[in-house]
Amino acid sequence: MTPLEFLKQQSGNVERALSETLRYDYGPSQTREYYRECGDRLERIKNAIATTKEADLHEIQARLDELSGLSVWISLIERSRLGEFSWPFAEALRKMAETLLADTNLSGSSTPPIVHIVSDGEGYLIHYEGTSPSSKNKFAFVAFPRPLKHHVLLHSLFGHELGHTALHTVGAGTILQNKVMAALQSRGPLSSAAAMTAWLHDKSAPLEIKAELHRYETLNAGASYKMADFYLLSWLDEFVCDLFGLILFGPGFAAAHRFYLSPTHPNPYEFSPSTDPTHPPYAMRHRLLVNALHLLGWDKPVTSRPPVQESEKELLKYIFHDPFDAWCTLLSDAQLQNAIQGIQEVFAQYGKLGYARPTDDNLTKLVHQLQKRLPPIIAELSSIGDPVLSEIDISHTLYAGWIYSLGHKHLTSEPLSFLQTNMLCDQALLQQRAIAIAISKKVK
Numbered sequence: 001m002t003p004l005e006f007l008k009q010q011s012g013n014v015e016r017a018l019s020e021t022l023r024y025d026y027g028p029s030q031t032r033e034y035y036r037e038c039g040d041r042l043e044r045i046k047n048a049i050a051t052t053k054e055a056d057l058h059e060i061q062a063r064l065d066e067l068s069g070l071s072v073w074i075s076l077i078e079r080s081r082l083g084e085f086s087w088p089f090a091e092a093l094r095k096m097a098e099t100l101l102a103d104t105n106l107s108g109s110s111t112p113p114i115v116h117i118v119s120d121g122e123g124y125l126i127h128y129e130g131t132s133p134s135s136k137n138k139f140a141f142v143a144f145p146r147p148l149k150h151h152v153l154l155h156s157l158f159g160h161e162l163g164h165t166a167l168h169t170v171g172a173g174t175i176l177q178n179k180v181m182a183a184l185q186s187r188g189p190l191s192s193a194a195a196m197t198a199w200l201h202d203k204s205a206p207l208e209i210k211a212e213l214h215r216y217e218t219l220n221a222g223a224s225y226k227m228a229d230f231y232l233l234s235w236l237d238e239f240v241c242d243l244f245g246l247i248l249f250g251p252g253f254a255a256a257h258r259f260y261l262s263p264t265h266p267n268p269y270e271f272s273p274s275t276d277p278t279h280p281p282y283a284m285r286h287r288l289l290v291n292a293l294h295l296l297g298w299d300k301p302v303t304s305r306p307p308v309q310e311s312e313k314e315l316l317k318y319i320f321h322d323p324f325d326a327w328c329t330l331l332s333d334a335q336l337q338n339a340i341q342g343i344q345e346v347f348a349q350y351g352k353l354g355y356a357r358p359t360d361d362n363l364t365k366l367v368h369q370l371q372k373r374l375p376p377i378i379a380e381l382s383s384i385g386d387p388v389l390s391e392i393d394i395s396h397t398l399y400a401g402w403i404y405s406l407g408h409k410h411l412t413s414e415p416l417s418f419l420q421t422n423m424l425c426d427q428a429l430l431q432q433r434a435i436a437i438a439i440s441k442k443v444k
């Protein structure tokens, strides 16, 4: 078989793989668009193959590379079967991604990415294409961790991942770079790699940091650790994305952040200087969230009546638990305030996103629902028996779920498990979709 014959055969194989994906049962909407975009990309490759010469081996290799790139996207279709992740949460995330990651062309019209959702064996992940081979739509793919299928309370961690992808867009990314990143870099340890190196070596640094730096020196013939520019930028990305998630989903994000990350950081100051220090120590990340929550005014309970207020206080105690060294504070309040404003600017410009506190009444009603072992929604009856429905923001459903999870001892003697609470919240998100449809029909 000649290289060109092999290329043609591969093209046929990829085409067959694409048509085979049609047999799966997918979530509502969007899969058709995704399929069509894959079809367009394949058509483009096939046209190029038609004019490829037998002797042009470089051209053949380039087409084979394109085909293998495309088959990765096609294989993702097969991993997006319905029922393998929380689809009401996925739908909400899709809407956020479409507005935040849209490209604006020269004529001012905006093209949203085709957001594809899959379940995966790994952690929370969003991958966003830098450029589109078809020059039409870019793909963004969102991977839910399969083992945490029902754990919607943790899914707000996608707020952090959305931040990573938004950083690379022209619209939202430019504001994040110019306002948020700039605020973090304006002074102090994050202002340069040299400043961070000095901070790590400062005599006020915790003993764990001193021990890590000492270990580095032993492994590197006595050479003292120097932070590289690349890693400082990577730390800055992580801080920006933590703030992004917090301001998108509110205190529920901070609860998920601690719940998910602290068990994997038995040494909260660890940053792996000898291997690949891509992430700042957990303790620094936690401190940033705690300080930001204070500045945002989200440190006080929303609810005012017992026993729900007691349970909310229990959650706040969990979120604000901060035994870490004073050295972990890297930013002044003014720097942090500027960074927060920059992120709020992104949310105001792209899709009116961002957390706003619920009302005392609504939040209390949501927690009461969980107390009664029901999904946290608000659906009441009027005096004449008409249903009275309320639209509840996804972040409020999650916040109620967290209040119950961490403060249930004030609410019941027979609490639901964490998994059951998550499943009721997931159910609530599903019902909330139906409520939103019912409300929109009534208005029309």
Ligand SMILES: [Zn+2]
Pocket (backbone or CB within 6 Å): 160, 164, 238, 241
């Ligand atoms: Zn990250």
